Amino acid sequence: MTRADKFLLAGLVVFSLLSMAALYSRFSGGADKLQSSKAVISVQGKILRTIDLTPGTRSSFTLQGRLGPSIVEKKGNRIRMMEAPCAGKVCVNQKWIENPGETIVCIPGEIMIRIEGTAPLDAVTR
Amino acid sequence: MVFMGLLVALATALHVVEGMLSIPLPVPGVKLGLANVVTLLAIYLYGFRDGLTVALMRVLLGSLISGMFLSPGFLLGLTGAVVSTMIMALLLKHTTCFSMIGISMAGAAAHNMGQLLAACLILQNSALIYYLPVLLLTGIPTGIFTGVLLNSLISQSEKSGMLNDLVRTSP
Amino acid sequence: MIRQRKLLLSALGVLLIVLLASFQYSRRIREYRSEHFLMDTLISIKAYGRDQEVLKKSVSEAFAEMRRIAELADGFPQPGTAAYGSSDVCRINAQAGKQPVMVDNDIMAMLLLAKKYHHVSQGAFDVTIGPLMELWGFGGEAPHVPDTHSIQAALARVGSDKLVLNEHERTAFLTKAGMKLDLGAMAKGYAAEKALQILQKHGIEKALIDAGGNVRTLGRNVHDASWKIGIKNPRKSDAIAAVLQLENASAVTSGDYYRYFEAGGKRYNHILDPRSGYPAVRTMSATVVTKDAGLADILSTVFFVLPPEKALETAGKMTGVEIFLVTADGRILHSSSLKGRIEVLPGDSYRYDQGR
Numbered sequence: 032m033t034r035a036d037k038f039l040l041a042g043l044v045v046f047s048l049l050s051m052a053a054l055y056s057r058f059s060g061g062a063d064k065l066q067s068s069k070a071v072i073s074v075q076g077k078i079l080r081t082i083d084l085t086p087g088t089r090s091s092f093t094l095q096g097r098l099g100p101s102i103v104e105k106k107g108n109r110i111r112m113m114e115a116p117c118a119g120k121v122c123v124n125q126k127w128i129e130n131p132g133e134t135i136v137c138i139p140g141e142i143m144i145r146i147e148g149t150a151p152l153d154a155v156t157r
Numbered sequence: 158m159v160f161m162g163l164l165v166a167l168a169t170a171l172h173v174v175e176g177m178l179s180i181p182l183p184v185p186g187v188k189l190g191l192a193n194v195v196t197l198l199a200i201y202l203y204g205f206r207d208g209l210t211v212a213l214m215r216v217l218l219g220s221l222i223s224g225m226f227l228s229p230g231f232l233l234g235l236t237g238a239v240v241s242t243m244i245m246a247l248l249l250k251h252t253t254c255f256s257m258i259g260i261s262m263a264g265a266a267a268h269n270m271g272q273l274l275a276a277c278l279i280l281q282n283s284a285l286i287y288y289l290p291v292l293l294l295t296g297i298p299t300g301i302f303t304g305v306l307l308n309s310l311i312s313q314s315e316k317s318g319m320l321n322d323l324v325r326t327s328p
Numbered sequence: 329m330i331r332q333r334k335l336l337l338s339a340l341g342v343l344l345i346v347l348l349a350s351f352q353y354s355r356r357i358r359e360y361r362s363e364h365f366l367m368d369t370l371i372s373i374k375a376y377g378r379d380q381e382v383l384k385k386s387v388s389e390a391f392a393e394m395r396r397i398a399e400l401a402d403g404f405p406q407p408g409t410a411a412y413g414s415s416d417v418c419r420i421n422a423q424a425g426k427q428p429v430m431v432d433n434d435i436m437a438m439l440l441l442a443k444k445y446h447h448v449s450q451g452a453f454d455v456t457i458g459p460l461m462e463l464w465g466f467g468g469e470a471p472h473v474p475d476t477h478s479i480q481a482a483l484a485r486v487g488s489d490k491l492v493l494n495e496h497e498r499t500a501f502l503t504k505a506g507m508k509l510d511l512g513a514m515a516k517g518y519a520a521e522k523a524l525q526i527l528q529k530h531g532i533e534k535a536l537i538d539a540g541g542n543v544r545t546l547g548r549n550v551h552d553a554s555w556k557i558g559i560k561n562p563r564k565s566d567a568i569a570a571v572l573q574l575e576n577a578s579a580v581t582s583g584d585y586y587r588y589f590e591a592g593g594k595r596y597n598h599i600l601d602p603r604s605g606y607p608a609v610r611t612m613s614a615t616v617v618t619k620d621a622g623l624a625d626i627l628s629t630v631f632f633v634l635p636p637e638k639a640l641e642t643a644g645k646m647t648g649v650e651i652f653l654v655t656a657d658g659r660i661l662h663s664s665s666l667k668g669r670i671e672v673l674p675g676d677s678y679r680y681d682q683g684r
């Protein structure tokens with residue numbers, strides 16, 4: 032092994048360790064509070080899209096549930112079902128959700144919006 | 158020409174055998190890279206163009222044999238092989254400070270990075286980038302391994318004088 | 329040459345370490361979660377284990393089992409559809425007053441349980457409540473208060489004593505024409521328990537099944553602590569009335585807030601007392617903690633319908649059954665054995681005396 036080989040070896044090791052630190056640090060405790068949360072929207076059991084809940088942004092979009100188009104609105108780190116074609120409107124009445132593990136479920140439309148992360152409770156009996 | 162054919166055959170065989178041996182690992186794409194020895198040997202003996210031929214032919218033939226032709230895996234292997242051949246040829250031709258071990262290490266790293274980049278593009282999934290450190294780290298020992306293998310191959314054939322015969326019969 | 333050999337050995341050593349490390353990483357406990365809309369609700373299964381493939385396979389098998397039971401027990405498909413043909417409950421209902429119907433083992437097991445708890449609860453639980461449910465319209469779009477006369481007429485077609493089961497021939501028979509089974513008060517819990525058995529069969533030791541609020545836990549949670557299960561606040565949709573700690577047990581709640589309508593300033597919920605034909609009104613929510621989710625589902629209805637004090641007394645006589653009640657007059661009652669495993673949170677619609 033020549034000197035240059037050793038430099039290359041050291042360089043590669045350092046580079047992989049650095050990239051490891053850069054890539055994985057996002058998962059460790061302290062930093063992820065700065066990260067914006069994500070909302071996962073699924074229809075009939077299939078994930079339709081994932082939305083970054085970045086503070087300071089606002090948007091709304093239409094998605095096709097089993098009963099027809101529903102409108103989801105996102106504002107900052109919160110998300111809600113703005114309009115839905117279902118009869119009960121349970122999903123619309125639930126208003127905004129923002130905490131990890133919170134869900135909005137529209138049973139007739141088979142739509143689920145869930146904020147990623149672990150909730151303090153494992154489940155709720157109702 | 159005959160020897161080139163032999164090299165392609167050897168590389169293909171190693172490629173396929175390695176594919177069969179692949180240990181079920183959580184990180185896909187970790188391989189010993191035995192076929193890379195042959196590519197590097199071809200570059201060393203005959204230059205970049207023939208090295209690339211060997212690399213391309215072995216990916217093509219290997220995928221045909223294993224029935225993976227034009228699959229995502231094939232495209233990844235292709236990208237990796239091309240990128241690593243280019244890097245190894247570049248280092249071999251234009252630098253003198255690296256030994257076979259260094260060059261093979263660089264080749265392994267380039268192979269893994271190219272493959273990962275292609276994977277990100279093909280699968281449209283940037284989360285794959287999290288594999289990068291693992292692939293790079295595993296690339297170092299496998300690169301050293303193939304480099305050492307090649308070193309001993311070259312020194313053995315130099316001793317027996319076979320190497321000169323081979324270079325003389327170059328295509 | 330010797331230096332090279334050393335280098336080779338150390339390179340192989342490093343490779344081995346990296347591979348072992350990543351192998352170990354892949355062997356850590358992972359979560360696999362999946363959700364499906366079934367039985368008019370959202371069912372979610374979270375399973376934990378080391379092998380993602382095993383988790384995936386067992387969870388999908390568990391869902392297949394729940395779907396099978398859902399189809400057998402579904403009482404509401406349109407006649408003539410495929411779902412109608414595969415529903416045992418529909419076939420039994422169609423042959424009411426005519427002849428016994430051969431049924432699936434699971435439907436047989438459910439009906440036997442139903443009859444048993446009809447007896448235990450002295451009629452507070454009744455799967456033949458179909459005609460009453462239909463009359464009130466709780467299954468459909470426009471529920472309304474029926475007149476006394478039609479309630480009396482419907483009551484004549486309700487009664488588990490008129491459900492004849494033949495275990496030997498595996499048949500079920502509603503002896504009076506116009507009778508209707510409604511397994512809504514037990515099917516979700518029963519299906520959750522069956523799903524759990526499938527997970528266990530595949531060697532899974534940690535899991536949580538949430539069948540629309542019918543919760544069944546297996547083992548301890550991923551932090552190797554008790555599962556923390558919230559009990560919904562019956563009057564505030566996003567609030568929790570209490571937090572339960574469960575291990576390898578289920579918690580099922582029956583509440584008056586889940587499906588209800590208001591008429592003439594009165595609240596009418598969908599849990600009917602099969603003896604009077606009117607909604608049970610003395611309880612806001614009844615939560616049952618016991619091992620078997622099917623039993624918990626049945627008992628949550630029983631204890632919702634029974635007067636609160638009577639419910640507490642009855643539960644006290646059963647082994648391995650604990651209850652938590654929010655009564656209509658805003659009191660919280662629970663089995664004394666839950667103390668230490670339950671934390672009651674403050675709320676506007678109820679009060680809790682620690683001394684109890």
